[in-house]
Amino acid sequence: MGGATAALDYDAELMLRVKGGDSGSFALLLNKHRASVVYFLYRMVHSQAVAEELAQEVFLRVYRSRGVYEATAKFTTWLFRIATHLALNWLRDGKNERWQESLDQRDPGMPARQAADGRPSAEQCMVRESAFEEVRRAVAALPANQRAAVLMHKYEEMEYSQIAKVLHCSESAVKSLLFRAYETLRARLAHMA
Amino acid sequence: MSHNGCRGETELLLKYAAGGLEAADREAVERHIEGCGPCREIVAGQRAVWAALDGWEAPPVSEDFDRRLGARIARETSWRDRIPRLFSPALIRRGLPVAAAAGLAVAAILVMNRPKPVSPAQPVAVQQVEPLRPDQVETTLQDMEMVREFSGLVQPDPDSKM
Numbered sequence: 001m002g003g004a005t006a007a008l009d010y011d012a013e014l015m016l017r018v019k020g021g022d023s024g025s026f027a028l029l030l031n032k033h034r035a036s037v038v039y040f041l042y043r044m045v046h047s048q049a050v051a052e053e054l055a056q057e058v059f060l061r062v063y064r065s066r067g068v069y070e071a072t073a074k075f076t077t078w079l080f081r082i083a084t085h086l087a088l089n090w091l092r093d094g095k096n097e098r099w100q101e102s103l104d105q106r107d108p109g110m111p112a113r114q115a116a117d118g119r120p121s122a123e124q125c126m127v128r129e130s131a132f133e134e135v136r137r138a139v140a141a142l143p144a145n146q147r148a149a150v151l152m153h154k155y156e157e158m159e160y161s162q163i164a165k166v167l168h169c170s171e172s173a174v175k176s177l178l179f180r181a182y183e184t185l186r187a188r189l190a191h192m193a
Numbered sequence: 194m195s196h197n198g199c200r201g202e203t204e205l206l207l208k209y210a211a212g213g214l215e216a217a218d219r220e221a222v223e224r225h226i227e228g229c230g231p232c233r234e235i236v237a238g239q240r241a242v243w244a245a246l247d248g249w250e251a252p253p254v255s256e257d258f259d260r261r262l263g264a265r266i267a268r269e270t271s272w273r274d275r276i277p278r279l280f281s282p283a284l285i286r287r288g289l290p291v292a293a294a295a296g297l298a299v300a301a302i303l304v305m306n307r308p309k310p311v312s313p314a315q316p317v318a319v320q321q322v323e324p325l326r327p328d329q330v331e332t333t334l335q336d337m338e339m340v341r342e343f344s345g346l347v348q349p350d351p352d353s354k355m
Contacts, residue, residue: 027259030259030262034254034258034259035254038251038254038258039251042251042252043249043251048252052254052255052258055254055258056258056261056262056265059262060262060265060266060269063266064269128248131245131248132248132249132250134245135245135246135248135249136249138245139246139249150246154243154246155246175204178207179203179204179207182207182239182242185242185245186235186238186239186241186242187238189238189241189242189245190237190238190241190242191241192241192244192245
């Protein structure tokens with residue numbers, strides 16, 4: 001965790017206020033990062049219920065750690081490190097049953113994907129569902145650490161260096177993870193262009 | 194970017210496909226991919242991947258997410274608060290005389306209800322041991338000498354080893 005970046009990190013400042021007993025700052029942090037943490041976890045575990053449960057645990061751990069928090073790195077690095085750790089543990093512990101189950105089930109929490117002009121036609125729905133399913137399965141087929149790296153790179157727009165800190169590995173290892181992951185995804189999804 | 198360098202330039206191609214390059218680098222990549230089929234294919238494939246990932250919507254977060262989290266934090270906080278409170282100086286000051294009186298009462302009850310000492314058990318009959326005869330001692334000593342000699346034969350002197 002590098003101290004230089006932390007000086008400019010507003011989130012870290014908020015977290016220091018939480019450490020000082022300001023619960024309002026915790027609410028601000030939660031409001032700011034709730035969605036990104038839940039979405040990241042959802043794309044990792046493919047279940048809305050599990051993603052929210054894990055996200056609750058992430059923020060609970062953040063709150064518990066407020067007393068010992070040191071602003072030595074970007075707050076999001078720490079936040080996603082906790083989230084990734086929980087997701088990888090969940091996948092490892094219950095992979096065989098829950099993983100496949102969550103892939104096969106239709107998530108009731110999914111929003112209806114509508115065409116821009118209003119109600120989607122049945123055909124549009126089927127095409128979108130099929131495409132969505134293909135993406136979901138392609139990402140699910142990636143090894144867990146490649147999946148985490150892709151999700152942080154694509155959706156959180158993290159730099160290689162930050163992903164490396166989250167995953168506790170070198171930048172070159174992250175590049176290697178991403179190149180292999182994107183290579184696999186290109187092979188599976190390039191026809192969707 | 195040469196053909197030999199294509200593989201090493203994947204990072205640049207990924208950034209280009211994501212639209213994340215400065216003008217100079219972008220033009221250099223465009224010039225290269227005009228004449229390089231494999232790199233052109235990587236860029237097209239990567240654009241397709243990102244478009245597909247863009248279309249992967251996540252469901253909205255439940256409306257009661259914060260309420261559930263708040264309840265968990267409150268539950269945890271209340272437990273954590275209660276434990277130190279048990280050892281707070283005020284509680285100790287008030288509770289100490291009560292605890293001492295209760296301790297004395299328990300001790301008194303224990304003393305009053307102390308079970309009567311158990312009567313000593315019947316003395317164990319001492320078995321008579323027959324005294325050794327001198328010839329038995331002599332035989333034993335001879336046996337020990339034999340064992341010692343036998344041991345010397347089985348484990349020869351270490352100095353005699355090669």
